[in-house]
Amino acid sequence: MxxxxxxxxxxxxxxxxxxxxxxxxxxxxxxxxxxxxxxxxxxxxxxxxxxxxxxxxxxxxxxxxxxxxxxFQPLGLQEFLIRMASGRFYLTCMVLGSLGSMCILFITYWMQYWRGGFAWDGSVHMFNWHPVLMISGMVVLYGAASLVYRLPASWVGPKLPWKVLHATLHLLAFTLTVVGLVAVFQFHNHSKISHLYSLHSWLGITTVVFFACQWSLGFAIFLLPWASQWLRSLLKPVHVFFGACILSLSITSAISGINEKLFFVLKNATKPYSSLPSEAVFANSTGILVVAFGLLVLYILLASPWKRPDPGTLTDRQPLLHDRE
Known part of the structure; x- marks a missing residue:
């Protein structure tokens, strides 16, 4: 033989x-x-x-x-997604969820324990809704909505359900933001305080305007069926770029607002801000959590191995297709 x-x-x-x-x-x-x-x-x-x-x-x-x-065929899509999910992605998302929850809990506890709680009567207690709603909407929920297309489950099957989820979460974030703005404007009207005079207010209102434009343009171009494929391909990098910019502006507005609030409430001689009382330590820690959450969202959003691949691009050039050396 x-x-x-x-x-x-x-x-x-x-x-x-x-x-x-x-x-x-x-x-x-x-x-x-x-x-x-x-x-x-x-x-x-x-x-x-x-x-x-x-x-x-x-x-x-x-x-x-x-x-x-x-x-010589490249790694199968299913196995590629398994490798993706088994890596650092979901671990990073767990850390991100913990940070986001801590941001909301910390800002809520600060307003409840040190600032007297919440109300909707035009008083200072009505103002306390403003930081809670802005951080919950413009930072935490906005960041979560931005990462919908980084989930490996969104890479297969029809894209429309994920578009709807992406738009819905952003719309919910925008709704919380609008309610937060109503709270602070009504408080200012009730207390005879001028509107939009500080750097924090300028950054905040600019962020909200950008957010409204971003959502409207995204809804018209990417969710409605009239736009051509070349137009969507042209505007997609712009959409992603301004999404990251809006998140960065949201973080900046949040930490400037925390700092401004501390300057307003800790200006007496017994407990000045410079002496770093317990409220100041807690509020500063809340700001650090907000920054950490935002930076982690930006890392996941901009890390190329975790981006949703375009149709037909699942090749051996994808970084996660290769075994770690």
Missing amino acids: FLCYEGITRHRSGSKESGISCRGKIEAEALASRRRRHTALPTCQTSFPAGQLEQGHSDCENQRSDHSSVS
Whole structure:
């Protein structure tokens, strides 16, 4: 019996055992190689009569050549997503969720414990809704909505449900933001305080205007079916860029607002801000949490291995397709 393996032919004398067909062996080896993601050519093994060795060897090589392309296919989408999910992505999302929850809890506790709680009567207690709603909407919920397309589950199947989720979460964030603005404007009207005079207020209102424009443009271009594919491709980088800019402005507005509030309420001689009383320590810590949350959102949003791949781009050039060295 003669064996062909990687182009080498050997003769085993006296063997009565007949080999399996060359085609069957090639298909079996190709399938196994595809599952193992090996790129080595499959092994072929057969027996040929003494006078037909060269012809048999040629046929075997041709069939090996036909099936070799299977072994060089890139990693399957399902396995690619499994590798993606099993890495640092979901661990990072767990940390992000913890930070976001702590931001909301800390700002709520500050307003409840040190600033007297909440009301909707035009008093200072009505103002306390403003920082809670702005951080909940413009920072935490906005950041979560921005990462919808980073979820591996959104990479397969129809894209429309994820577009609707993305737009809905942003709309909810915008709604909380508007309620937060109503709270601070009504408090200012009730207390005869001027509107929009501080740097914090300028940054905040600019962020809200950008947010409204961003959501309206995104809804019209990416959710409604009238826009052409080339227009969406043209505006997608702009949409992502301004989304990151709005989040950055939201973080800046939040920490400037925390600092401004501390200057207003800790200006007496017994507990000045400069003496760093317990309220100041707690509020400053809340600001640090907001910054940490925002930076982590930006990292996930801008990290290229975690971006949703465009159709037809799941190739071996994707960074996560390769084993870690």
